[in-house]
Amino acid sequence: MQHVSPVREPLVTGGKTYHDVTQDVAHQVEAAPNIRWMAALSVALVLLGVFFYSVYRTLWYGIGEWGLNKTVGWAWDITNFVWWVGIGHAGTLISAVLLLFRQKWRTSINRAAEAMTIFAVICAAMFPVLHMGRPWLAYWVFPLQNTFGSLWVNFNSPLLWDVFAISTYFSVSLVFWYTGLVPDFATIRDRAKGPIAKVAYSLLSFGWKGSAKHWSRYETVSLILAGVSTPLVLSVHTIVSMDFATSVVPGWHTTIFPPYFVAGAIFSGFAMVLTLMLITRVVFKLEDYITIEHIALMNKIMMVTGSIVGVAYITEFFIAWYSQVEFEQYAFINRATGPYWWAYWSMMTCNVITPQLVWIRRVRYSIPLTFVLSIIVNIGMWFERFVIIVTSLHRDYLPSSWVMFSPSIIDIGIYVGTIGLFFTLFLLFAKFFPVINMAEVKSVLKYTVDNGPTYTGHDPHHHTPQPATTHGVPASASVNYDKHD
Amino acid sequence: MTKRFALGIFDDEDVLLHAVENVREAGVKIYEVFTPFPIHGMDDALGIERSRLPIAAFFFGLTGLSFALWMQIYMLGFDWPMIIGGKPHIALPSFIPVSFELTVLFCCHGMVITFYTISKLYPRWKTPVLDVRSTDDKFVVAIEVNENTDMTKLTQLLRDNGASEVNQKEMSKF
Numbered sequence: 001m002q003h004v005s006p007v008r009e010p011l012v013t014g015g016k017t018y019h020d021v022t023q024d025v026a027h028q029v030e031a032a033p034n035i036r037w038m039a040a041l042s043v044a045l046v047l048l049g050v051f052f053y054s055v056y057r058t059l060w061y062g063i064g065e066w067g068l069n070k071t072v073g074w075a076w077d078i079t080n081f082v083w084w085v086g087i088g089h090a091g092t093l094i095s096a097v098l099l100l101f102r103q104k105w106r107t108s109i110n111r112a113a114e115a116m117t118i119f120a121v122i123c124a125a126m127f128p129v130l131h132m133g134r135p136w137l138a139y140w141v142f143p144l145q146n147t148f149g150s151l152w153v154n155f156n157s158p159l160l161w162d163v164f165a166i167s168t169y170f171s172v173s174l175v176f177w178y179t180g181l182v183p184d185f186a187t188i189r190d191r192a193k194g195p196i197a198k199v200a201y202s203l204l205s206f207g208w209k210g211s212a213k214h215w216s217r218y219e220t221v222s223l224i225l226a227g228v229s230t231p232l233v234l235s236v237h238t239i240v241s242m243d244f245a246t247s248v249v250p251g252w253h254t255t256i257f258p259p260y261f262v263a264g265a266i267f268s269g270f271a272m273v274l275t276l277m278l279i280t281r282v283v284f285k286l287e288d289y290i291t292i293e294h295i296a297l298m299n300k301i302m303m304v305t306g307s308i309v310g311v312a313y314i315t316e317f318f319i320a321w322y323s324q325v326e327f328e329q330y331a332f333i334n335r336a337t338g339p340y341w342w343a344y345w346s347m348m349t350c351n352v353i354t355p356q357l358v359w360i361r362r363v364r365y366s367i368p369l370t371f372v373l374s375i376i377v378n379i380g381m382w383f384e385r386f387v388i389i390v391t392s393l394h395r396d397y398l399p400s401s402w403v404m405f406s407p408s409i410i411d412i413g414i415y416v417g418t419i420g421l422f423f424t425l426f427l428l429f430a431k432f433f434p435v436i437n438m439a440e441v442k443s444v445l446k447y448t449v450d451n452g453p454t455y456t457g458h459d460p461h462h463h464t465p466q467p468a469t470t471h472g473v474p475a476s477a478s479v480n481y482d483k484h485d
Numbered sequence: 486m487t488k489r490f491a492l493g494i495f496d497d498e499d500v501l502l503h504a505v506e507n508v509r510e511a512g513v514k515i516y517e518v519f520t521p522f523p524i525h526g527m528d529d530a531l532g533i534e535r536s537r538l539p540i541a542a543f544f545f546g547l548t549g550l551s552f553a554l555w556m557q558i559y560m561l562g563f564d565w566p567m568i569i570g571g572k573p574h575i576a577l578p579s580f581i582p583v584s585f586e587l588t589v590l591f592c593c594h595g596m597v598i599t600f601y602t603i604s605k606l607y608p609r610w611k612t613p614v615l616d617v618r619s620t621d622d623k624f625v626v627a628i629e630v631n632e633n634t635d636m637t638k639l640t641q642l643l644r645d646n647g648a649s650e651v652n653q654k655e656m657s658k659f
Contacts, residue, residue, distance in 0.1 A: 017622065018521060018621070018622035019621060019622040022521075022621045022622065143556060143560060151565060151567075152560040152561060152564065152565055153560075154561075154569055155557045155560070155561055155576075155579065155580055155583055156561075156569045156570060156572060156576055156579040158582075160583070161582035161583060161586070164582065164583045164586040164587065164590075165582065165586050168586040168587070168589055168590040171590065171593075171594070172589060172590065172593045172594075175593060175594065175597050176593075179597060179600075182606070183521075183522075183620070186612070186620045187521070187620040187621060189612060189620075190614060190617040190618075190619075190620045190621065191617070191621070198611075199610055199611075202608075202609060202610060202611055202612045203608040203609070203610065204608070205612060206601065206606040206607055206608055206609075207605070207606055207607065207608075207609045207612045208606060208612075208620075209519055209612070209614055209615075209619070209620075210519045210520050210521060210522075210619055210620050211517045211518065211519055212517065212518040212519075212520065212524075212527050212528070212531050212533060213517070213533055213604075214604050214606070215520065215522075215523040215524070215527070216523070216527070216528050216533050216536060217536050217538060217600055217603075217604055218523065218600075219523050220536040220538045220539060221538060221596060221597060221600045224538065224539055224542045224592075224596060225593060225596075225597070228542075228546075228589050228592055228593055229589075229593075231585075231589075232586075232589045235582070235585060235586065235589075239582055242582075438521075439521060439522040439523070440522065442521055442522040442622075443522040443523060443524075
């Protein structure tokens with residue numbers, strides 16, 4: 001029982017009772033899929049088909065199907081990898097960091113954001129694995145004995161650190177997400193009518209019954225997972241940035257990269273969460289749970305991290321000048337004024353200028369504008385990775401090997417295909433899993449409610465509980481969930 | 486073996502908390518409390534001891550850290566030493582990322598597996614529950630009873646403490 005303040009905005013609007021929460025969320029799982037969901041899934045499946053075709057071409061004919069050349073050995077693949085991994089940062093940030101900071105508003109969005117994390121990491125993993133050229137030997141990245149075909153892996157290499165970071169991040173996020181899902185699966189199991197649903201959700205719910213002892217342990221586990229996931233989420237993009245920062249390529253070799261990449265990851269992650277949430281709340285009629293306040297708060301985080309990213313862009317430029325390293329200076333002048341100027345200025349416009357609009361309250365609280373902004377940020381963050389990777393590589397130390405990069409149709413196909421993969425997974429999740437954490441939302445339902453038997457409101461002499469005695473109806477039967485003001 | 490339970494059904498978690506305290510004070514042993522969400526203060530009310538899972542998590546993490554350091558030092562330092570980038574064979578600073586990741590990996594998975602094991606949570610075909618509403622919006626206090634229990638008195642006690650219903654249920658294998 002926490003202290004309740006009458007000045008707080010309610011986290012869930014619409015005067016919901018516990019049963020309403022169950023009803024609103026579980027209803028989506030139980031009802032027949034609606035036409036909008038089917039339409040969205042069809043589009044996603046078509047894109048997934050594009051993905052499979054492009055992967056087939058890549059595997060059958062080799063990496064030559066891509067637009068890479070001798071100078072630009074990393075381009076769309078690694079751009080897309082970093083983009084997806086970055087998007088995958090918001091989920092764990094919301095569920096772990098915001099849990100540690102006791103930001104109760106995260107309860108409505110953490111489930112979907114974590115799902116997004118997991119699916120984004122799956123999409124991200126496709127790129128380095130396909131870039132290997134022989135993905136069936138992908139297990140060589142793990143430390144295996146010589147008899148498996150390779151020497152020990154090189155633990156000094158950031159690419160290997162990446163393997164450990166991404167696989168740890170993926171598996172820990174999955175476990176965190178699933179442990180949160182178990183009590184909600186139990187709710188759906190206990191409501192299920194059909195025999196298949198009964199068995200399926202019984203298996204998924206791991207026999208959860210909601211006993212006090214289990215809840216006590218569950219809370220401990222959540223807290224420790226959050227505590228450990230917080231440095232983990234920061235470490236993942238730090239290590240991704242080290243793929244670049246530990247090399248000697250001008251434009252990559254900077255110490256600012258880890259914090260700059262982490263801020264960028266949170267920035268793009270929140271943009272993607274906003275894009276998805278704005279769609280989800282309408283399609284599944286969850287406007288009372290994902291309220292305009294949630295959107296405004298996420299906008300603020302997006303603005304803060306976007307500003308950090310903006311400062312990082314400027315710092316990079318300053319340091320290039322200040323370092324007096326000719327190559328470093330050229331790399332940055334080339335970014336802004338060279339043949340890829342359009343990519344650079346798209347990045348600057350999308351990531352530095354647009355998020356500043358969020359300072360205006362009307363923009364922060366506008367759903368259409370937020371939606372547009374989130375898409376722009378997603379595009380901007382893609383360009384950021386493209387600029388970092390391609391403009392640094394395409395003009396290296398040897399002017400005779402300077403080239404331009406252009407993607408092949410297969411490059412584009414794989415990228416668009418992963419978007420299809422992502423949305424296919426997300427739509428299936430949204431249909432068959434409870435898209436909002438019911439148990440946690442119920443626990444914050446009384447966040448702003450100033451009533452109930454222990455809370456006797458403004459009467460200071462009346463602090464003892466007053467359960468009804470004679471007619472068996474507890475005093476709380478008349479609890480009303482209206483905002484107290 | 487079939488067990489019989491008296492179930493006090495509550496509608497509100499604050500009422501429930503005080504009811505649990507009062508019922509325990511009255512000397513009645515509570516078998517278990519089932520709630521749709523975690524209730525703060527329930528641990529104290531029921532006298533649940535603080536979980537030792539954090540200690541387990543610490544040792545799992547320590548295992549991960551030791552394993553990672555041993556693995557890297559053994560592989561690159563002793564089993565097949567190679568000079569990479571002019572660094573020493575045992576280049577501890579570049580072993581930090583993998584050591585950190587494996588610490589987290591072991592800590593999280595070790596703790597979660599321990600949690601599921603000690604709580605006896607695993608996939609099952611059927612999950613019998615005492616009251617299906619306990620995962621929705623009701624708070625259920627289960628008290629094990631036998632033929633010697635004075636049901637009227639127990640019902641009255643639960644009612645007096647705000648239970649909206651008092652039911653009985655028999656359960657085999659619970």
